[in-house]
Amino acid sequence: xxxxxxxxxxxxxxxxxxxxxxxxxxxxxxxxxxxxxxxxxxxxxxxxxxxxxxxxxxxxxxxxxxxxxxxxxxxxxxxxxxxxxxxxxxxxxxxxxxxxxxxxxxxxxxxxxxxxxxxxxxxxxxxxxxxxxxxxxxxxxxxxxxxxxxxxxxxxxxxxxxxxxxxxxxxxxxxxxxxxxxxxxxxxxxxxxxxxxxxxxxxxxxxxxxxxxxxxxxxxxxxxxxxxxxxxxxxxxxxxxxxxxxxxxxxxxxxxxxxxxxxxxxxxxxxxxxxxxxxxxxxxxxxxxxxxxxxxxxxxxxxxxxxxxxxxxxxxxxxxxxxxxxxxxxxxxxxxxxxxxxxxxxxxxxxxxxxxxxxxxxxxxxxxxxxxxxxxxxxxxxxxxxxxxxxxxxxxxxxxxxxxxxx
Amino acid sequence: xxxxxxxxxxxxxxxxxxxxxxxxxxxxxxxxxxxxxxxxxxxxxxxxxxxxxxxxxxxxxxxxxxxxxxxxxxxxxxxxxxxxxxxxxxxxxxxxxxxxxxxxxxxxxxxxxxxxxxxxxxxxxxxxxxxxxxxxxxxxxxxxxxxxxxxxxxxxxxxxxxxxxxxxxxxxxxxxxxxxxxxxxxxxxxxxxxxxxxxxxxxxxxxxxxxxxxxxxxxxxxxxxxxxxxxxxxxxxxxxxxxxxxxxxxxxxxxxxxxxxxxxxxxxxxxxxxxxxxxxxxxxxxxxxxxxxxxxxxxxxxxxxxxxxxxxxxxxxxxxxxxxxxxxxxxxxxxxxxxxxxxxxxxxxxxxxxxxxxxxxxxxxxxxxxxxxxxxxxxxxxxxxxxxxxxxxxxxxxxxxxxxxxx
Ligand SMILES: NC(=O)NCCC(=O)O
Ligand SMILES: NC(=O)NCCC(=O)O
Numbered sequence: 089x090x091x092x093x094x095x096x097x098x099x100x101x102x103x104x105x106x107x108x109x110x111x112x113x114x115x116x117x118x119x120x121x122x123x124x125x126x127x128x129x130x131x132x133x134x135x136x137x138x139x140x141x142x143x144x145x146x147x148x149x150x151x152x153x154x155x156x157x158x159x160x161x162x163x164x165x166x167x168x169x170x171x172x173x174x175x176x177x178x179x180x181x182x183x184x185x186x187x188x189x190x191x192x193x194x195x196x197x198x199x200x201x202x203x204x205x206x207x208x209x210x211x212x213x214x215x216x217x218x219x220x221x222x223x224x225x226x227x228x229x230x231x232x233x234x235x236x237x238x239x240x241x242x243x244x245x246x247x248x249x250x251x252x253x254x255x256x257x258x259x260x261x262x263x264x265x266x267x268x269x270x271x272x273x274x275x276x277x278x279x280x281x282x283x284x285x286x287x288x289x290x291x292x293x294x295x296x297x298x299x300x301x302x303x304x305x306x307x308x309x310x311x312x313x314x315x316x317x318x319x320x321x322x323x324x325x326x327x328x329x330x331x332x333x334x335x336x337x338x339x340x341x342x343x344x345x346x347x348x349x350x351x352x353x354x355x356x357x358x359x360x361x362x363x364x365x366x367x368x369x370x371x372x373x374x375x376x377x378x379x380x381x382x383x384x385x386x387x388x389x390x391x392x393x394x395x396x397x398x399x400x401x402x403x404x405x406x407x408x409x410x411x412x413x414x415x416x417x418x419x420x421x422x423x424x425x426x427x428x429x430x431x432x433x434x435x436x437x438x439x440x441x442x443x444x445x446x447x448x449x450x451x452x453x454x455x456x457x458x459x460x461x462x463x464x465x466x467x468x469x470x471x472x473x474x475x476x477x478x479x480x481x482x483x484x485x486x487x488x489x490x491x492x493x494x495x
Numbered sequence: 496x497x498x499x500x501x502x503x504x505x506x507x508x509x510x511x512x513x514x515x516x517x518x519x520x521x522x523x524x525x526x527x528x529x530x531x532x533x534x535x536x537x538x539x540x541x542x543x544x545x546x547x548x549x550x551x552x553x554x555x556x557x558x559x560x561x562x563x564x565x566x567x568x569x570x571x572x573x574x575x576x577x578x579x580x581x582x583x584x585x586x587x588x589x590x591x592x593x594x595x596x597x598x599x600x601x602x603x604x605x606x607x608x609x610x611x612x613x614x615x616x617x618x619x620x621x622x623x624x625x626x627x628x629x630x631x632x633x634x635x636x637x638x639x640x641x642x643x644x645x646x647x648x649x650x651x652x653x654x655x656x657x658x659x660x661x662x663x664x665x666x667x668x669x670x671x672x673x674x675x676x677x678x679x680x681x682x683x684x685x686x687x688x689x690x691x692x693x694x695x696x697x698x699x700x701x702x703x704x705x706x707x708x709x710x711x712x713x714x715x716x717x718x719x720x721x722x723x724x725x726x727x728x729x730x731x732x733x734x735x736x737x738x739x740x741x742x743x744x745x746x747x748x749x750x751x752x753x754x755x756x757x758x759x760x761x762x763x764x765x766x767x768x769x770x771x772x773x774x775x776x777x778x779x780x781x782x783x784x785x786x787x788x789x790x791x792x793x794x795x796x797x798x799x800x801x802x803x804x805x806x807x808x809x810x811x812x813x814x815x816x817x818x819x820x821x822x823x824x825x826x827x828x829x830x831x832x833x834x835x836x837x838x839x840x841x842x843x844x845x846x847x848x849x850x851x852x853x854x855x856x857x858x859x860x861x862x863x864x865x866x867x868x869x870x871x872x873x874x875x876x877x878x879x880x881x882x883x884x885x886x887x888x889x890x891x892x893x894x895x896x897x898x899x900x901x902x
Contacts, residue, residue, distance in 0.1 A: 279720075279721060285845055310685060312702070312847035313871070314847065315685070315687065317745070318871070327756075328741075345721060348718035348768075351764040354758065357756070358755055359706060359778060373719060408628055464725070465716070466717055
């Protein structure tokens with residue numbers, strides 16, 4: 089009953105704002121391009137008779153009136169900002185699917201019992217202002233309004249200043265309105281649905297994540313005259329750590345354990361110098377919190393062993409942790425029923441990545457809907473989801489929202 | 496019989512040209528500072544009545560006449576150029592020890608049978624103009640004069656232009672004069688002599704070296720939603736390679752095998768992105784050429800196995816190779832006898848690093864003398880050798896040269 093063609097056209101129209109050389113989008117949070125994207129959405133929503141409220145961190149709330157406007161709304165949404173070389177789907181899909189839900193209801197003259205709300209969360213990507221998901225986090229009480237407004241970009245411009253410049257410094261207190269339910273449609277950003285030929289992921293929660301900065305300090309020395317036995321090679325130690333933890337994660341046949349080393353930097357690298365100091369980032373994830381604890385303990389143990397075995401000093405700092413999230417059973421079931429109604433192959437799954445829904449789930453019944461994306465590629469101009477999968481996702485969102493919006 | 500105090504003073508005086516913040520020296524090849532260092536030496540040598548000839552790649556040859564000037568000279572030397580944050584001894588030691596030999600002979604009115612030659616090789620370090628040891632290599636026929644003059648620094652200035660600017664573009668054809676013997680005194684640049692409490696290394700040759708640029712190409716993907724089993728992680732593969740080869744080298748109890756990974760770079764690194772491409776430098780060394788062949792074969796085998804095990808593509812390019820060098824038995828023995836005359840602990844050893852003597856040894860009977868340096872540290876402002884060890888090294892050089900300069 090939603091219009092897949094119209095939905096696809098709106099995705100392409102949004103992608104024309106801040107287009108990149110290789111078919112992606114660049115709309116960094118609260119830049120001119122991001123503002124232009126927001127204005128296009130505002131235009132579209134106003135044509136449907138929705139009312140817009142903007143909170144003090146720039147989150148947009150488009151309300152479609154229901155029969156019982158005294159009740160909390162059923163909401164959906166995601167984000168419109170992108171990575172510097174971002175794709176056309178990450179975030180945008182979930183926002184414009186909400187628009188498509190509103191348009192379909194409008195065409196068919198349907199008025200739901202509960203009001204509906206389409207939400208655009210500010211600065212989800214964290215590319216311009218770190219950390220990521222900061223405005224949905226503020227809404228959910230994880231960050232204070234003052235903290236969020238003071239986030240600075242590379243040039244020292246604050247998030248608060250950018251809200252003023254773009255005209256998105258709203259009046260509504262952050263944390264309003266209360267939501268009866270929240271649904272976020274998103275591309276999977278991984279390869280599982282595509283590989284398993286499944287069309288929908290019914291997302292039951294989000295795995296726990298912990299980020300670490302690690303330093304390994306040995307002694308730099310000339311590669312030629314320094315015998316192996318005398319060396320305190322920080323890179324050799326680092327390689328052992330990576331290989332051990334990688335092997336451990338691969339050995340977990342449940343697939344629950346994930347370890348990633350995204351950045352590795354040698355201090356003053358030179359071809360014929362033994363690395364004296366290496367900095368490494370570690371990203372540990374697990375779907376079970378106690379297993380994540382065990383993974384962190386193992387990582388610390390391996391690190392301590394290196395210090396002995398390689399004659400080096402090690403330091404690690406945990407810079408971020410996001411606990412395992414379990415979404416609301418009622419919202420999950422609503423998504424599953426809506427999926428089953430489409431008669432497509434699907435799976436219940438945990439999200440591997442963080443999303444605005446992580447924070448929102450702390451204050452409102454929440455779940456997510458995933459669709460496959462080509463080769464699992466995301467945060468990349470080549471990001472792609474088929475029109476069929478996009479339409480299917482929007483339809484599931486439509487059905488789940490309508491179920492929850494009735495009394 | 497050499498004057499250790501005078502020698503030490505000349506080392507300190509040279510260090511005052513291009514001094515660095517932390518007590519080191521910066522005299523990059525053929526800069527103003529390097530030229531000033533050369534002029535100081537010229538002044539000192541002219542005071543001794545030496546004659547200077549300069550070849551077309553700027554190598555300096557100071558000749559002290561002998562009784563039989565029809566015979567080839569006995570030579571010593573090293574380099575005066577330094578790393579950007581170099582020490583006060585690497586290279587300088589060998590040049591100023593030659594000066595001290597000349598001064599001592601001058602004071603004592605000694606005239607040798609063969610003439611003597613003190614040589615300053617241009618651009619040994621390769622910091623400003625790659626490759627290293629290029630001017631001694633040209634002298635020995637490894638590089639053409641045209642190739643060497645065309646070497647460019649970071650700003651596109653050629654070695655040839657810098658010779659003109661500094662006034663060191665000489666007239667003597669490169670390859671002249673023939674040398675009866677060549678001795679190079681140098682700091683060890685490693686920890687062995689210090690650890691073993693030995694005062695002199697009688698250098699019997701130089702280990703073979705091979706340099707490689709390696710690329711590992713997998714697939715970058717989001718750290719969160721990509722299961723371990725689906726990954727093509729270029730860094731995890733790289734870590735396995737490093738750990739395997741490191742283990743192999745450590746297992747060689749002869750100590751002959753050395754492997755070093757000096758540079759490792761991830762393409763577009765990000766904390767929550769699986770590295771898609773990694774570039775690594777590999778430095779393989781061995782004191783036996785056939786063992787170095789076997790080491791290279793093992794490295795290539797490990798690399799091929801990675802490609803399979805990690806689902807990645809690998810490429811490696813051998814960008815430099817320096818075969819094992821065995822110095823001249825007569826020159827080695829002369830150094831050993833001179834060392835024994837001092838009654839100090841010493842060892843016969845292979846040089847771990849390349850030196851100008853590597854190339855010179857192709858065209859003249861050659862050997863080297865090592866003295867300990869503190870903590871084995873070199874290419875570093877903290878580089879240090881004691882006045883006692885410096886004096887001892889100069890004395891051994893003096894005795895070895897005098898032995899070879901008689902008929
Ligand atoms: N979706 C997304 O990229 N979130 C950022 C946090 C994470 O790495 O999962
Ligand atoms: N002495 C020195 O640093 N030589 C450069 C070549 C090498 O790495 O051994």
